[in-house]
Amino acid sequence: MSGATRATGRCACGAIRYEVTAPLRDVVNCHCERCRRVTGHFMAAGQVRDDALVVTDPGAVAWWEAAPGVRYGFCPICGSTLFWRAGARGLTSIAAGTLDPPTGLTTTTAWYVADASDYHRLDPGLVQHRHE
Numbered sequence: 155m156s157g158a159t160r161a162t163g164r165c166a167c168g169a170i171r172y173e174v175t176a177p178l179r180d181v182v183n184c185h186c187e188r189c190r191r192v193t194g195h196f197m198a199a200g201q202v203r204d205d206a207l208v209v210t211d212p213g214a215v216a217w218w219e220a221a222p223g224v225r226y227g228f229c230p231i232c233g234s235t236l237f238w239r240a241g242a243r244g245l246t247s248i249a250a251g252t253l254d255p256p257t258g259l260t261t262t263t264a265w266y267v268a269d270a271s272d273y274h275r276l277d278p279g280l281v282q283h284r285h286e
């Protein structure tokens with residue numbers, strides 16, 4: 155855990171705003187094919203407990219259920235990728251680029267590096283996992 159105790163963020167158009175009331179996990183990059191396609195590059199996300207995430211207008215978030223229990227939350231107006239949830243772990247990943255800087259976070263790890271596209275230059279400074 156690191157980062158500020160409270161953080162705020164929003165989508166590009168501002169229709170969805172949120173506040174995080176607990177420290178975020180440091181940033182993990184996910185290069186799996188699904189995250190690559192959803193984000194247009196890769197998912198870079200911090201993470202908090204669901205109950206530490208307060209979305210100003212939760213009904214404004216559109217969720218795409220990519221697989222049973224695996225959901226991506228995005229803004230239906232501007233298309234910003236905001237959240238990711240898997241199963242009943244009680245955790246929400248938050249797309250780090252939607253946080254208002256300074257985030258105080260550091261990128262530590264890359265998952266599914268084998269799925270990164272051929273144009274992508276992986277950061278050798280990160281702990282890399284071929285899968286999660």
Ligand SMILES: [Zn+2]
Nearest residue numbers: 165167229232
């Ligand atoms: Zn938006």
Ligand SMILES: [Zn+2]
Nearest residue numbers: 184185186189
């Ligand atoms: Zn992924």
